[in-house]
Amino acid sequence: xxxxxxxxxxxxxxxxxxxxxxxxxxxxxxxxxxxxxxxxxxxxxxxxxxxxxxxxxxxxxxxxxxxxxxxxxxxxxxxxxxxxxxxxxxxxxxxxxxxxxxxxxxxxxxxxxxxxxxxxxxxxxxxxxxxxxxxxxxxxxxxxxxxxxxxxxxxxxxxxxxxxxxxxxxxxxxxxxxxxxxxxxxxxxxxxxxxxxxxxxxxxxxxxxxxxxxxxxxxxxxxxxxxxxxxxxxxxxxxxxxxxxxxxxxxxxxxxxxxxxxxxxxxxxxxxxxxxxxxxxxxxxxxxxxxxxxxxxxxxxxxxxxxxxxxxxxxxxxxxx
Ligand code: FES
Ligand code: CO
Numbered sequence: 016x017x018x019x020x021x022x023x024x025x026x027x028x029x030x031x032x033x034x035x036x037x038x039x040x041x042x043x044x045x046x047x048x049x050x051x052x053x054x055x056x057x058x059x060x061x062x063x064x065x066x067x068x069x070x071x072x073x074x075x076x077x078x079x080x081x082x083x084x085x086x087x088x089x090x091x092x093x094x095x096x097x098x099x100x101x102x103x104x105x106x107x108x109x110x111x112x113x114x115x116x117x118x119x120x121x122x123x124x125x126x127x128x129x130x131x132x133x134x135x136x137x138x139x140x141x142x143x144x145x146x147x148x149x150x151x152x153x154x155x156x157x158x159x160x161x162x163x164x165x166x167x168x169x170x171x172x173x174x175x176x177x178x179x180x181x182x183x184x185x186x187x188x189x190x191x192x193x194x195x196x197x198x199x200x201x202x203x204x205x206x207x208x209x210x211x212x213x214x215x216x217x218x219x220x221x222x223x224x225x226x227x228x229x230x231x232x233x234x235x236x237x238x239x240x241x242x243x244x245x246x247x248x249x250x251x252x253x254x255x256x257x258x259x260x261x262x263x264x265x266x267x268x269x270x271x272x273x274x275x276x277x278x279x280x281x282x283x284x285x286x287x288x289x290x291x292x293x294x295x296x297x298x299x300x301x302x303x304x305x306x307x308x309x310x311x312x313x314x315x316x317x318x319x320x321x322x323x324x325x326x327x328x329x330x331x332x333x334x335x336x
Pocket of ligand 1 (some may be wrong): 066067068069070071085086087088089090
């Protein structure tokens with residue numbers, strides 16, 4: 016069993032809710048555990064993807080009348096994970112031990128979230144979700160053959176914009192960053208008023224100084240709000256830790272202006288992410304080093320420094336070294 020209690024006891028997105036259809040199973044993977052998702056009525060079941068009879072994947076099975084039947088010998092499981100019928104012995108009462116391993120699952124923000132242990136916190140709050148002045152556009156998932164903390168750190172990193180996202184989010188001749196403030200408390204990290212120049216921050220075609228405020232809500236969930244003269248552009252970003260060096264990123268863009276179509280917004284995010292992915296996948300060591308002596312830091316890296324310190328204080332181990 017995984018020794019990372021922080022991530023075991025945290026909520027993680029494993030799928031888009033609209034992709035999990037009634038009457039179907041869906042295999043997903045979280046923290047090196049194979050899971051099967053299925054719906055019964057309004058409830059989402061997230062179980063270990065394993066039939067306790069002979070270890071067959073339950074995701075190969077059939078959803079029928081609010082039960083899941085294994086594909087191999089047809090054992091029928093009810094929504095609580097208890098086997099209620101052995102087809103080879105219809106009159107035999109199934110053993111109490113004949114039950115699937117059941118995890119907590121919830122639907123929120125159009126995503127399915129799973130906790131493999133005891134949830135110590137609620138699903139992180141997405142501040143713009145209920146704010147009708149913000150339009151929300153779903154982006155991703157994006158796969159990184161890299162550790163989840165490396166991918167979050169890239170999301171929090173502002174000084175790469177002029178280089179990795181040149182002409183989109185920055186320009187090498189305007190690479191300077193102000194001295195900004197970072198605070199950490201039990202609810203995470205806040206990095207406020209990071210001011211950078213961008214060639215076209217709001218789609219008007221005009222270069223301008225913009226100000227970013229980042230929040231790290233949970234070890235693998237973060238967001239920012241970017242403001243220029245008027246409009247606000249926000250992101251909510253969360254990563255599924257699949258394996259120590261395999262991650263899926265899910266995002267919403269939230270903006271209080273709209274001069275772009277949904278697919279234009281998604282295409283832009285896809286392009287930006289495809290610029291980030293090869294950089295993050297190239298980083299060595301693959302696991303994010305929490306020892307601050309392991310890499311060199313600048314003042315402008317203070318969000319990353321705070322992030323590494325915080326992960327160390329929490330005792331996070333999966334995807335870190
Ligand atoms: Fe599932 Fe036999 S392996 S019923
Ligand atoms: Co980037």
